[in-house]
Amino acid sequence: MPASDAANPPTPPLDDGAAYLALQTHDSRFDGRLFVGVTSTGIYCRPVCRVRLPRQQNCRFFPEAAQAEAAGFRPCLRCRPELAPGLALVDSSRSLARSAAVLLERLLETSEDIALPAVAVRLGVTERHLRRIFQAEHGVSPIQWITTRRLLLAKRLLTDTALPITQVAETAGFGSLRRFNALFQERYRLTPTSLRKQQPGQETLAPEGVRLHLGWRPPYDTQAMLDFLGGRPLLGVEALHDGAWWRTLSLPGRQGPCQGWLGLRFDARREGVELTASPGLVPALPQVMRRVRHLLDLDAQPQDIHEALRGMPRARPGLRVPGCMDGFETTVRIILGQQVTVAAGCTLAARLVARLGDPCATPVPGLTHLFPTPQALRNTSVDTLGQLGIIRSRIDALQALAAAVLDGKLDLSPGASVDDTLAALRALPGIGDWTCQLVALRVLAWPDAFPASDAAVLRALGTRMPRRAQALADAWRPWRAYAVLQLWHGLASPAPSELPSGHPDHEPLAAP
Structure with a gap:
């Protein structure tokens, strides 16, 4: 892209002190750009979360939700990380890995199985190079990144709509309901049904749609x-x-x-x-x-x-x-x-x-x-x-x-x-x-x-x-x-x- 890396350098990561300050002040500028995992609860939150402030020594900070989940944290049910704004395309154009993330997100909307070799060809690189630079940039593999995106979308649909669980799984890109249930429980330590029961007041299916x-x-x-x-x-x-x-x-x-x-x-x-x-x-x-x-x-x-x-x-x-x-x-x-x-x-x-x-x-x-x-x-x-x-x-x-x-x-x-x-x-x-x-x-x-x-x-x-x-x-x-x-x-x-x-x-x- 014409916007070069030199002209548009990446935003440097926050040190732990600055990240904790953003959490203390509920700074919305970092919403979607910073996630905090709390080791004492095993939960990760957005910086705008209004739960009781954890101690700094119990906090681990991540630039992406997928990294927090890869580290074993599950999403907060109050601030709901799946609702955080995404990153504008200017961030996606800074590196091949960001461009790969944009392409993967588009592909997972219409296909259950995503072939990484085909993605690599679209980007003009080898599959090995794609995996390497994606891991370096996002902190997780492409498959882990895709899985997190799909699970967070499913979590959102379970919480915010009354769509049947089968349709939630299909809409989020899971071809197998059994695999969806197993993966959801493994990652979030509760079943899709139990999540929906915890927040029944959130189900809002409009007569004319979702x-x-x-x-x-x-x-x-x-x-x-x-x-x-x-x-x-x-x-x-x-x-x-x-x-x-x-x-x-x-x-x-x-x-x-x-x-x-x-x-x-x-x-x-x-x-x-x-x-x-x-x-x-x-x-x-x-x-x-x-x-x-x-x-x-x-x-x-x-x-x-x-x-x-x-x-x-x-x-x-x-x-x-x-x-x-x-x-x-x-x-x-x-x-x-x-x-x-x-x-x-x-x-x-x-x-x-x-x-x-x-x-x-x-x-x-x-x-x-x-x-x-x-x-x-x-x-x-x-x-x-x-x-x-x-x-x-x-x-x-x-x-x-x-x-x-x-x-x-x-x-x-x-x-x-x-x-x-x-x-x-x-x-x-x-x-x-x-x-x-x-x-x-x-x-x-x-x-x-x-x-x-x-x-x-x-x-x-x-x-x-x-x-x-x-x-x-x-x-x-x-x-x-x-x-x-x-x-x-x-x-x-x-x-x-x-x-x-x-x-x-x-x-x-x-x-x-």
Whole structure:
């Protein structure tokens, strides 16, 4: 990835004294980045846990939950380590081992058995080297890491939902219920049934689906995120209703495609978002959770980002970079947004949905269709797409994009190689640097993405020269994507949808 290790050095580990201070003060900045095992109880906790403070000599500190479990500690039933925020992709790009963790997490969502040799090939290394660097970085083997992820997900589903235990095991990636029960009891010293009985009040199965809470590290500017999502409506697929944001979604599952709808409601008091997923999406719940975290940038480390951007005037520390729920969908919207206003780009996308999207029944007003698949877009005639008001050069770009995705030449997801993905995009007709940088920012979750030719960025920086904008932005590496959000929000009127375009390969405020 372009974000080099030298430009983005890893955060040094805390010494025991500093780690214990974080535990004493319940410092939320270290939530998900620090876990404490208490030798007198055999339990490990998050630094925000409100149980009685253990003595320092009884504490062992770990950067990952998998390391705590490998050392024999079981998760706290009060602070629940499975609820801790994850790490943003900037951490994942620092080493091959972190990139491997991102890829493994994606694979375990759709496959019970993960072949490490195939993972190694994807990363361009030998299996032996993959195992060695993974152990060195994460402190556990890939298999131990995967097992911990699956068990913590199962523990969460047992505690927060009323899903049958068989479905919990399957959703968490265990093909055998017997093995799941045995492994759960071996690791956590209680059975899945007994865990559920200990916290019966936590079972919350909504009539319309499953509800889960996804946390963030404060501060979080919820209004800015809602404004961004609501200001770029995709009719038929997305809707703001009853104080929440809703959308339809289709995902690959172990037994075939999973389709349905979801809702997101911010809860600032609990420092997180309430996710409601329809029954059709429950088999793909790990994917749904991961994609929501990416969409809302829930795993960002705001203190690190704010420190790097503190020189920006009127910097808002709670701003997050809006991601996406589907990389293909968002890339299509970015292409449709070239050289037009935000409102015009949304109109073109809505026409595409109405003509090519499959119907999807939902209880939410305005949610009627799924976004068109790559197959549908590739197989639609040029004349049909032209009737929607899409110009020929955009049609060529969209159909080339769909073909590249279907042929496996393009990976539009967080964790994909930024260099390889942008090179593949640039090889397609009608795609230039602005489009590539917006894809890197929103789809690939690259925190250093910077669309230097964006009209709003140039206006905010007081220049018409992209090279000058690049030079000014160097001071914000490796967090330039967050600087872009600061620049956009720092603009005065006119509203984004009223700004004219001014570059052959961009639209002023990223319509997607």
